[in-house]
Amino acid sequence: MPMLQTIGLNKRFGGLHVTNNVDLTLEAGEVHCLIGPNGAGKSTLFRLILGEHLPSSGAILFGGEDITGLKPFQRIRRGMSVKFQVPGIFKALSVRQNLEIAMQHHYPPAALGEEIDRLLAFLNLTADSTRLAGNLSHGQKQWLEIGMAVSLKPRLLLLDEPTAGMSPEETFATGEMVKRLNAEGMTVLAVEHDMAFVRQVAHKVTVLHLGRVFAQGSIDEIVANEDVAAIYLGQTTAHETAHEAAHA
Amino acid sequence: MNALSRFFSRLEGPQTLGRGPGFWIGFLVVLAGACAYPLFSDGYTVGNTVYFFTWIFMALGLCLIWGYGGALSFGQTAFFGIAGYSYGILTINFGAAYGFTFVALLIAIGIAALFAALLGYFLFFGRISGVFLGIVTLSVTLVLERFMAQTAGPEWKIGAARLNGFNGMSNMPPLTVPWPGGDIVLFPDVQLYYVVLGLLVLVYLGLRILVNSPFGNVLVAIRENPERAEMLGYDIRKYQLGTFVIGAALAGLSGVLYTSWGQYITPSSMGMTAAALPIVWVAVGGRSDLTTTLVGTLTVLAVFQALTIHGSQYALVVMGIMLVLTVLLAPRGLIYALARLIARPFTKRQPGDA
Numbered sequence A: 001m002p003m004l005q006t007i008g009l010n011k012r013f014g015g016l017h018v019t020n021n022v023d024l025t026l027e028a029g030e031v032h033c034l035i036g037p038n039g040a041g042k043s044t045l046f047r048l049i050l051g052e053h054l055p056s057s058g059a060i061l062f063g064g065e066d067i068t069g070l071k072p073f074q075r076i077r078r079g080m081s082v083k084f085q086v087p088g089i090f091k092a093l094s095v096r097q098n099l100e101i102a103m104q105h106h107y108p109p110a111a112l113g114e115e116i117d118r119l120l121a122f123l124n125l126t127a128d129s130t131r132l133a134g135n136l137s138h139g140q141k142q143w144l145e146i147g148m149a150v151s152l153k154p155r156l157l158l159l160d161e162p163t164a165g166m167s168p169e170e171t172f173a174t175g176e177m178v179k180r181l182n183a184e185g186m187t188v189l190a191v192e193h194d195m196a197f198v199r200q201v202a203h204k205v206t207v208l209h210l211g212r213v214f215a216q217g218s219i220d221e222i223v224a225n226e227d228v229a230a231i232y233l234g235q236t237t238a239h240e241t242a243h244e245a246a247h248a
Numbered sequence B: 001m002n003a004l005s006r007f008f009s010r011l012e013g014p015q016t017l018g019r020g021p022g023f024w025i026g027f028l029v030v031l032a033g034a035c036a037y038p039l040f041s042d043g044y045t046v047g048n049t050v051y052f053f054t055w056i057f058m059a060l061g062l063c064l065i066w067g068y069g070g071a072l073s074f075g076q077t078a079f080f081g082i083a084g085y086s087y088g089i090l091t092i093n094f095g096a097a098y099g100f101t102f103v104a105l106l107i108a109i110g111i112a113a114l115f116a117a118l119l120g121y122f123l124f125f126g127r128i129s130g131v132f133l134g135i136v137t138l139s140v141t142l143v144l145e146r147f148m149a150q151t152a153g154p155e156w157k158i159g160a161a162r163l164n165g166f167n168g169m170s171n172m173p174p175l176t177v178p179w180p181g182g183d184i185v186l187f188p189d190v191q192l193y194y195v196v197l198g199l200l201v202l203v204y205l206g207l208r209i210l211v212n213s214p215f216g217n218v219l220v221a222i223r224e225n226p227e228r229a230e231m232l233g234y235d236i237r238k239y240q241l242g243t244f245v246i247g248a249a250l251a252g253l254s255g256v257l258y259t260s261w262g263q264y265i266t267p268s269s270m271g272m273t274a275a276a277l278p279i280v281w282v283a284v285g286g287r288s289d290l291t292t293t294l295v296g297t298l299t300v301l302a303v304f305q306a307l308t309i310h311g312s313q314y315a316l317v318v319m320g321i322m323l324v325l326t327v328l329l330a331p332r333g334l335i336y337a338l339a340r341l342i343a344r345p346f347t348k349r350q351p352g353d354a
Helices: A042-050 A072-077 A095-103 A109-122 A138-150 A168-183 A195-201 A219-224 A226-232 A238-247 B003-009 B020-040 B043-068 B076-094 B097-125 B131-149 B190-211 B214-224 B226-230 B236-262 B272-285 B290-309 B315-329 B334-346
Strands: A004-013 A016-026 A031-035 A057-062 A080-083 A156-160 A187-191 A204-209 A212-217
Touching: A004 A042, A016 A042, A016 A212, A031 A042, A031 A168, A031 A195, A042 A080, A042 A156, A042 A187, A072 A080, A072 B226, A080 A138, A095 A109, A095 A138, A095 B214, A109 A138, A138 A156, A138 A168, A168 A187, A168 A195, A187 A195, A195 A219, A204 A219, A204 A226, A212 A219, A212 A226, A219 A226, B020 B043, B020 B190, B043 B076, B043 B190, B043 B214, B043 B236, B043 B272, B043 B290, B076 B097, B076 B131, B076 B236, B076 B272, B097 B131, B097 B236, B131 B272, B190 B214, B190 B236, B190 B290, B214 B226, B214 B236, B226 B236, B272 B290, B272 B315, B272 B334, B290 B315, B290 B334, B315 B334
Parallel strands: A031 A187, A031 A204, A080 A156, A156 A187
Antiparallel strands: A004 A016, A004 A057, A204 A212
C-alpha cells in the first residue's frame, strides 16, 4: 500500500486552475522530490496534502485512509509532519522550549528532558538550547524546525524547500540529515529547487508544470529529459502550446 | 520526580517571571505584609483595598487570554456584567441563608463561562482572530450594555429582581458565610478582605501552574505562530476556547465580588470606558506575565483613584496617556520593564537573551 496517494486532484482559485488532475504516488520508505519552475503549483499541491487548502475535486489517501476532508492537525496526528519554507519556529521562545512544545505529548514527562537533549545533540544545537529561537542563524532555524517536525516521529515528512537560503555546506549537511532519517524508516516528500540536494537524496523525482505532472522518474532520467530542460529554460514544447491553446 | 512534585514545580517556569528562593521569600514577605495590613489600618481603607483586589481577577483573566494566548479581547467586562447581574438576580430572589450566596457566586461564574463558551465557539471555530476578535468582543459588550440600559421599566424584572436600567440593580445581599453563632455577612471590611486575599493568592498560584504546564506551552506557541502550533498536531481552536472561558470565568468572579462588595451593579460596568480599562491595566503592567499584570493593575487602580479623589476630572485622560506612553516606551509593559531592570544585576545573562 502506498504511503501517500493523490487521485485526480484539482484545485481552482477562481478561473485559475492551479492543480490540474494530479496523480501522485509515494511508496513507503522513498524520498520523493517535487520540482518545477515557479508557478508550477508545487506549493499548492503541498498545501492540499497538508489540508491547508481543500481540493476542488479528487482525493488524498494517506496509508490507505481517505484524508481529503480532514483538518491539518488531524493529518498531523495520523503521522504527517511538515517543515515550512520560511522557518516556522516560535521566535520569542528558547530553542529548548520550541522542542518541548513539539514533543511534550509524544513522550512521558519523566523521559521528555532526556529526549530533548538527544534531539538537541542530533541538530547540533546543544550549546544554543537557552537562546531565543529568533536569534539563531538562518541555517540553525531551518534545522530547529526540521527537528520539531521530526520529533513527532512521523511516517511521512513533508519538506518545503528545506535548503532555501542555506550555504552549500549547510545544504549538504541537511541532505545527509534527510538520508539518515530516511534510513530510520521515514518517507519524505520534498519540494526543492536545489538540484544538488535533489541528486543527493531523491529516489524519485516528479516534475510539475502548469499544475500538472509533467514528468516522473529517477534524477538521471529527469536530467536527461529534454522537455524538462525546455520548461526550465522558459520554453514551452509544442505539446504544451497546443494544450494551452485548447484551454485559452 | 513524581506527578505531585512536577505539579508544584510548575509554580515557576519559562512562562513566568520570578524564580528561586529569592523570589519566593519576597512573595512570602509581601503576603505577610498583606495579611498584617488590616491591623494597621481602619475598616474603611481595608474595604477600599478589597475594591482594588476585586478587579485583579478580571485583569489576570485578560493577561491569560491576551498576554499568553495573543487574542485581544474586549469581552472581559461583558462577562463581568453577566456574572454580576446573575449574582444579583439569584440572591435577591433566593436570599443569603444557608450559604446560598456562595452557590450563587458559583452559578453566576458558570453562567458567564457558558456565555463565553458560546461566543468563543463562534469566534475561534470560525477562525476569527486579530483585530476582528477585538471588534466582535467589543460589539458584544456594548450591545449588552445597551440592552441593560433600556431595562428601566417595571416590566423588566426576573422574580423579585428589578433590572432597573441605568439606575442599576441594588440591594442584593453581600457574600454571607453560614456560621453556627449567626451568619457572617462579608461587608467591605476586614473579613471580606481576607476572603478575597485568599482567593487572589489561590488564583495567582493556580494560573502560574497553568501557564507553565503543557497547556501553557501550547498557549504561547499559538501566540507566537498559530500555523506551526497546528502543524504540530494541536487543535488550536480548543486551546483558544479553553483559555477564553477560563479568562471569562475570572472576569465573572470579579463581577460577583464587585456586585457583592457594593451591593450594586449598573450597565455602565459594561460600557465603553469600562471595557477599555482592563486593557490599560494589563498593557501598562506587562501583559506577558501574571506578576507584572497583578502589580500593574494595583498600581494603575491606585493612581486612578488618587487622581479621581483629588478632584481631577482628567483621570481617564491620564489613563490614556499612560497607555500611549507604554506602547511607545515599553511595549511589554512599564512594570515588566522595571522588573527586568531590577532583576538584571542578579541574573546571569544568557547569550542571546532578549
